Amino acid sequence: xxxxxxxxxxxxxxxxxxxxxxxxxxxxxxxxxxxxxxxxxxxxxxxxxxxxxxxxxxxxxxxxxxxxxxxxxxxxxxxxxxxxxxxxxxxxxxxxxxxxxxxxxxxxxxxxxxxxxxxxxxxxxxxxxxxxxxxxxxxxxxxxxxxxxxxxxxxxxxxxxxxxxxxxxxxxxxxxxxxxxxxxxxxxxxxxxxxxxxxxxxxxxxxxxxxxxxxxxxxxxxxxxxxxxxxxxxxxxxxxxxxxxxxxxxxxxxxxxxxxxxxxxx
Numbered sequence: 001x002x003x004x005x006x007x008x009x010x011x012x013x014x015x016x017x018x019x020x021x022x023x024x025x026x027x028x029x030x031x032x033x034x035x036x037x038x039x040x041x042x043x044x045x046x047x048x049x050x051x052x053x054x055x056x057x058x059x060x061x062x063x064x065x066x067x068x069x070x071x072x073x074x075x076x077x078x079x080x081x082x083x084x085x086x087x088x089x090x091x092x093x094x095x096x097x098x099x100x101x102x103x104x105x106x107x108x109x110x111x112x113x114x115x116x117x118x119x120x121x122x123x124x125x126x127x128x129x130x131x132x133x134x135x136x137x138x139x140x141x142x143x144x145x146x147x148x149x150x151x152x153x154x155x156x157x158x159x160x161x162x163x164x165x166x167x168x169x170x171x172x173x174x175x176x177x178x179x180x181x182x183x184x185x186x187x188x189x190x191x192x193x194x195x196x197x198x199x200x201x202x203x204x205x206x207x208x209x210x211x212x213x214x215x216x217x218x219x220x221x222x223x224x225x226x227x228x229x230x231x232x233x234x235x236x237x238x239x240x241x242x243x244x245x246x247x248x249x250x251x252x253x254x255x256x257x258x259x260x261x262x263x264x265x266x
Contacts, residue, residue, distance in 0.1 A: 013063070015088040016245060017041040017081065019071055019128060020098030022049030024197035025147070028234035029095055029241045031056060036242055039063040041084040043098065045070060063088075071098050071124035081131040093143045093245045094132035096125050099165075101199050103206035106160040114161055121165035122172070129176050129187070137183045144180070145244045146173050146189040150260045153191060158207055166191075170256040177254030186253040188244050193260025194222050195232045227262035 016033045020026035022044030030040050034057040042057070044050045047068050054064040065087050069080040084091055099121045102113055125146055136142025151159055152166030169189060177187040194200055204219040211218065223231045240259045243249055258264055 013088075014038045014092045015041070015084065015090050016093040016095065017043065017067070017084050017091060017132075018095040018097055019043040019124075020147075021053055022046040024199065025192065025195060025234045025237050026095075026097040027053050028238040029097060031060070032235070032238035032242050033093070033095075033245060034060045034062040034064075036245070037062070038093070038245070039065075039088060041065040041067050041088070043067050043069055043071070043080060071096075071127060072119040074123075074127045074130075077124070077127040078131045078134075081135060085135050090139060091132060091135045091142065092139075093145065094128055095145045095147075095241060095245070096128035097147045098124060099147055101159070101162050101203060103158050103203050103210070104161070105158060105210065109161050117161055117165055118168075121162075122168045125169050126172055129172065133176070133180055133183075133185060136180075136185045139184075141184040142186075143245055143249075144176065144185060144187045145241055146187070148173070148189040148191045148256050150191055150193045150258060150264050152189075152256065153258065153264050158210055159203070173256055174254045181253060186249070188249070188252060188254070189256040190237060190240055190244070191256055191258045191260065192237045193232050193258070193263045194219070194226065195234060195237065197234060222263075225263065226260075230261070232259070232261055 016038040018030040021030040021042035030042050034040050039062050040057050042050045042053050050066050054066050057064040067080045067083050069076040102117050132144050146169050148169045149166040151163040152170050155163045173187050173189040207218040208215045
């Protein structure tokens with residue numbers, strides 16, 4: 001889907017690609033970037049969801065492009081980025097947001113668990129970095145923005161393998177920032193805390209089973225521990241990603257910044 005713009009207008013437009021944009025944080029990021037004046041390509045495995053987000057982007061007066069792909073598949077990721085470049089002619093910002101969570105005690109994690117979560121959260125992030133960098137090196141500019149987590153700063157009970165993937169994302173971010181800096185490409189990450197999305201509902205449900213506490217009890221206690229006194233909203237994360245995608249962050253690279261209401265340092 002795309003609104004009609006003149007060639008001159010499109011050349012002036014900035015182009016962003018957001019993975020995992022069908023709901024939650026990814027959707028909020030895609031809509032915020034559209035409000036910031038970006039044309040936005042949106043990815044998710046849920047095609048119906050991103051088609052709806054595409055309509056919302058176009059209602060904001062920006063062009064959109066639906067690019068379904070499984071980010072754990074390297075060929076699909078490179079094909080996705082190629083589609084964006086062929087359609088818009090460039091790629092200014094990649095937000096590697098897509099990811100999954102698993103909740104399980106450390107001693108019960110299986111090889112299959114590790115394979116699934118690492119292929120999406122780590123392999124997928126690396127494939128996104130590689131494919132975006134291939135295009136951005138030609139442009140000699142670009143911004144790559146990765147999704148980490150407060151769990152990438154300190155381990156969390158029952159989220160050990162999820163935390164391991166998010167620590168890995170921070171390592172990839174720091175390394176990519178150094179290797180891509182000569183090409184004018186910055187690489188940073190955002191680290192959300194407890195965000196009011198389906199993902200945290202799933203975490204709460206599983207933790208209630210493992211801890212034998214009422215449904216909602218784990219989430220309630222964790223939210224009560226947030227110094228700013230409220231649960232995080234997807235728009236809180238999107239506001240920071242907006243900064244990372246803007247020229248205001250041009251001298252910032254290799255950073256993984258907590259956007260968590262103060263949880264980690266409380």
